[in-house]
Amino acid sequence: EVQLVESGGGLVQPGRSLRLSCAASGFTFGDHAMHWVRQVPGKGLEWVSGINWSSGRRGYADSVKGRFTISRDNAKKYLYLQMNSLRPEDTAFYYCARDPSSEPWYFDFWGRGTLVSVSS
Amino acid sequence: EIVMTQSPATLSVSPGERATLSCRASQSVSSNLAWYQQTPGQAPRLLIYGASTRAPGIPARFSGSGSGTEFTLTISSLQSEDFAIYYCQQYSNWLTFGGGTKVEIK
Numbered sequence: 001e002v003q004l005v006e007s008g009g010g011l012v013q014p015g016r017s018l019r020l021s022c023a024a025s026g027f028t029f030g031d032h033a034m035h036w037v038r039q040v041p042g043k044g045l046e047w048v049s050g051i052n053w054s055s056g057r058r059g060y061a062d063s064v065k066g067r068f069t070i071s072r073d074n075a076k077k078y079l080y081l082q083m084n085s086l087r088p089e090d091t092a093f094y095y096c097a098r099d100p101s102s103e104p105w106y107f108d109f110w111g112r113g114t115l116v117s118v119s120s
Numbered sequence: 121e122i123v124m125t126q127s128p129a130t131l132s133v134s135p136g137e138r139a140t141l142s143c144r145a146s147q148s149v150s151s152n153l154a155w156y157q158q159t160p161g162q163a164p165r166l167l168i169y170g171a172s173t174r175a176p177g178i179p180a181r182f183s184g185s186g187s188g189t190e191f192t193l194t195i196s197s198l199q200s201e202d203f204a205i206y207y208c209q210q211y212s213n214w215l216t217f218g219g220g221t222k223v224e225i226k
Contacts, residue, residue, distance in 0.1 A: 047215040059214040106154040110163035
């Protein structure tokens with residue numbers, strides 16, 4: 001069974017940093033691109049960042065470019081999101097999502113999400 | 121960045137009726153388009169990819185069409201479990217979502 005479990009969310013002050021992790025199991029992690037998607041409660045979905053199977057391609061939404069960094073460890077089956085210079089508008093649930101392809105396309109499995117709150 | 125625009129924002133439909141949802145891209149995305157369904161408190165579920173291919177386990181009442189900049193998701197006969205929010209997403213140039221269409225009971 002495919003499982004994606006996010007962790008690392010919490011309350012953080014503006015300007016500070018946070019690192020999210022996603023533990024994957026139930027599939028060959030290194031065969032799939034992976035993504036982070038966020039959602040403000042009651043609002044729509046926003047793709048944040050994606051990474052291909054080899055880490056050779058990484059993409060970011062304009063809203064986080066230069067502040068967030070996506071990475072992965074295929075041996076440990078982990079996906080990460082380093083979030084720096086956090087802003088109140090980064091407050092949202094952050095979901096880890098699997099791509100059915102090795103290159104970034106779309107999402108076929110999602111985690112349950114971890115809440116990031118940016119506030120003083 | 122490719123901007124995806126969904127319409128209408130809310131669609132009121134009676135059970136058993138047909139629902140037609142639209143998604144427009146700011147530039148051509150070819151057939152690199154997916155549709156998702158999200159119910160309250162749940163993660164999104166993949167419905168359609170490649171603009172018209174149903175994901176595994178998705179009922180035949182869901183169908184997708186279109187290419188280039190104009191896309192449609194049709195639900196042929198709405199069931200109670202279909203009242204939800206639907207999102208389109210392009211993957212031609214990285215990824216972006218539309219703002220969503222809420223399908224509510226009329």
